[in-house]
Amino acid sequence: MRAACVLALWIAFAGAPAYAQQACTEDDAVDQQEVYRIVGLESADPPEDKALAAADEAADSPRLSPDATQLSALAASGASPDILNLADFSSLLALAVDNGLLSDSGGALTLDLNFFSAIVAFDASVIEEQEKYEQKLHKELRKLGGSISWGGKGESFDRDGDGEVDEALTAESSSDIVTWDVHYRLVGSRDRRDPENYNRILDAMTAADEGGKEAFTKLAFAIGNLSRPEAGSGKRCRAAAEELARQPETEALVAQIRGFDEQAAQIREEVVKDIDKDLLITLSFGGTERQEIFGPDKLAAGIRASWGGADAGLTANLDFTRTEGLGDEEDREAFKLAVSYSRILMQGGMGHEQQGVTLAFSLAAEKYRNVPEAAHDRIARANVKLTYPISEAVSLPISLTWANHEDLLQDEEEVRGHIGFTFDVRKLFATSSQ
Amino acid sequence: MAAKKKGGSAPSVCAAGGGEQQPISIRVRPADVIEFEAWMCSTAADIEAEITASSGATQPFLSERGASHVKATLPSLAAGQHALVWTFMFVSSPWQTRTEVAVNGVNRFRQRKADTSKKAVNRGFLIVEVVP
Numbered sequence: 001m002r003a004a005c006v007l008a009l010w011i012a013f014a015g016a017p018a019y020a021q022q023a024c025t026e027d028d029a030v031d032q033q034e035v036y037r038i039v040g041l042e043s044a045d046p047p048e049d050k051a052l053a054a055a056d057e058a059a060d061s062p063r064l065s066p067d068a069t070q071l072s073a074l075a076a077s078g079a080s081p082d083i084l085n086l087a088d089f090s091s092l093l094a095l096a097v098d099n100g101l102l103s104d105s106g107g108a109l110t111l112d113l114n115f116f117s118a119i120v121a122f123d124a125s126v127i128e129e130q131e132k133y134e135q136k137l138h139k140e141l142r143k144l145g146g147s148i149s150w151g152g153k154g155e156s157f158d159r160d161g162d163g164e165v166d167e168a169l170t171a172e173s174s175s176d177i178v179t180w181d182v183h184y185r186l187v188g189s190r191d192r193r194d195p196e197n198y199n200r201i202l203d204a205m206t207a208a209d210e211g212g213k214e215a216f217t218k219l220a221f222a223i224g225n226l227s228r229p230e231a232g233s234g235k236r237c238r239a240a241a242e243e244l245a246r247q248p249e250t251e252a253l254v255a256q257i258r259g260f261d262e263q264a265a266q267i268r269e270e271v272v273k274d275i276d277k278d279l280l281i282t283l284s285f286g287g288t289e290r291q292e293i294f295g296p297d298k299l300a301a302g303i304r305a306s307w308g309g310a311d312a313g314l315t316a317n318l319d320f321t322r323t324e325g326l327g328d329e330e331d332r333e334a335f336k337l338a339v340s341y342s343r344i345l346m347q348g349g350m351g352h353e354q355q356g357v358t359l360a361f362s363l364a365a366e367k368y369r370n371v372p373e374a375a376h377d378r379i380a381r382a383n384v385k386l387t388y389p390i391s392e393a394v395s396l397p398i399s400l401t402w403a404n405h406e407d408l409l410q411d412e413e414e415v416r417g418h419i420g421f422t423f424d425v426r427k428l429f430a431t432s433s434q
Numbered sequence: 435m436a437a438k439k440k441g442g443s444a445p446s447v448c449a450a451g452g453g454e455q456q457p458i459s460i461r462v463r464p465a466d467v468i469e470f471e472a473w474m475c476s477t478a479a480d481i482e483a484e485i486t487a488s489s490g491a492t493q494p495f496l497s498e499r500g501a502s503h504v505k506a507t508l509p510s511l512a513a514g515q516h517a518l519v520w521t522f523m524f525v526s527s528p529w530q531t532r533t534e535v536a537v538n539g540v541n542r543f544r545q546r547k548a549d550t551s552k553k554a555v556n557r558g559f560l561i562v563e564v565v566p
Contacts (some may be wrong), residue, residue, distance in 0.1 A: 011533045033456050130474065197525070213484070226458075
C-alpha cells in the first residue's frame, strides 16, 4: 500500500512538470537548508516567543536532581489534614526548614549533596550522551539529594531556665551548628530520559507516524526531481523550488508532514502528563547537631508518596521527629501520618466554567511523647471537603470533620459531639462584593 | 548551533565534525559503500532511517532507541534515484543532532539541527543517485 502510494506520487512528480526543467546557474541554486525554508517545512526566523521557548526548555530539560513539585507542611503542621505534601525534592528541603532543621538565616555555609550535578559539572557528556545518562550509577545518583549546613542561627528557647524565651544565638564557629538532610526517591521516576519513560513516550509517537515518513519521502523525491544548475550538482534551481512550493500537491504534502509533527508533539505531551501522575515515593532524613546554647539536637525521618494529578490524586505522608531534651528533660517525639485522596467530579457540568467540584477525603493521626505544646498525646482527624469553584480565584468549601477530641474542632462553624461542619460563605460574600 | 559543553570548552559532539554540507542529492556508483551516521545530544531519541527506490520499494536499514550515536551501512542500491529518509523523535527539549552521510569513507553530507521549543520530530533526506 505504502509502496503504491509512493510510486503514484513519484509518477506524478516524475512527469517532469515545467518548473522541474527550469535551467539556472550555480549561483541561483539552493541546498537543503534553503529548500526546507522555500517549501515551508522550516521557518527562517527564530521562535517568536523566546520566553515561551525558554520556559519549554526548562520544563523538558532533564533534571539534575530528583523530580520536584511541592512538598512542605508536614502532617503535623496542625493545618487541615487535606493540605498534604507531595513526594518531591525541592519541597523536601522545606521539610528541614519546617522542622527547624535548616535555617534560612544568613551566616550558614551549605553544601549541596546533589552528586549527579557535581558529576555533570566535571563531565558534561554525562548529560549529553543518553547511554551515560541512563547508566545505573547516574540514575541512582539522580534519585539522591540533600545538603549539609555549617553555622547559621540557633533557635529561641529558655536557655537559662528563668521561664522566659531567650533570643536565638548565631554560631561563631562552623562546628557550632551542623544541619543535614538527605532525600532518596524510592519508587517512581518522572524523568523523560529514564528508559521506562522514554519507551512509553517513543512507543506512542512512532506508532502514530507511519504516514509522516511516507509523506516526507514523497516530498524528498519531488525536491530531488527539480532541475539543477549542471549535471551532477547536488543543488537544485531556486526558481524551480519556488514553483514547486506553490503547487497545491506540495502545499498539501507539507501540511500533512507538519500535521504529523504536531501530532507527535501532542502525543508526547499527553504521555508526559500520564508519566507525571505515576506513583512517587520518597524517603527523607534530616537532623541538627549543635552546642546546647543554640538549641536542642533534632532528628527527622519521613516517607512521602504521591500518585495522580489534579483531576484525581492520592498523597500520603508519614513523619517522625525527635527533639533532644535539654537539661533533665526527656526527649520529645512525634509521629504523624496523613493520607488524602481528592477527585474532581462532574467536570463539564458544574462549577465555574464547568470545572467540576473537588471532593477530598483526608485522614490524619498524630502521636506525641513528652511534647507539652501538643493538645493531646493522640490525635486523630478525618475530613471530607467539597469545593465548588465560583470564579477563577474563589471557591466555596463545604467541610465535615471528625476528631477524637472535641477541642480539635474549634475552627469549625458547627460542632456536634466529635463532628464539625463548615460552610464558608465568607468567600461567597467576598466574591459578591468584588 | 555551536553548543558548548557545560563546565568545559570542548564542543558538543553534535557541534563537532566540521562545517555543514547539505546537498539535495549525491551521485554514487553501485559498488560504493554508503554510510549513514547520526548523533543525538541531550535527549533520548528514536532513530529510524530507510531508503526508498523510485519504484516505491522501501528498505528500512536503521532502527535504534536511546542511542546517542548510530552508524549503519546502506544496503546495495540498484541504478536509479533513491530517497534516503531519516526520522528522529525526541522525548525532551532542548535537543541537538548531527547527521552525516559518507561515501567510501569520504563525507558528502553533514547537517546539524537544534531545537529549544516543543518540536518533537526532526526529519531529513538525501537523494542518492546511483549511476552505472
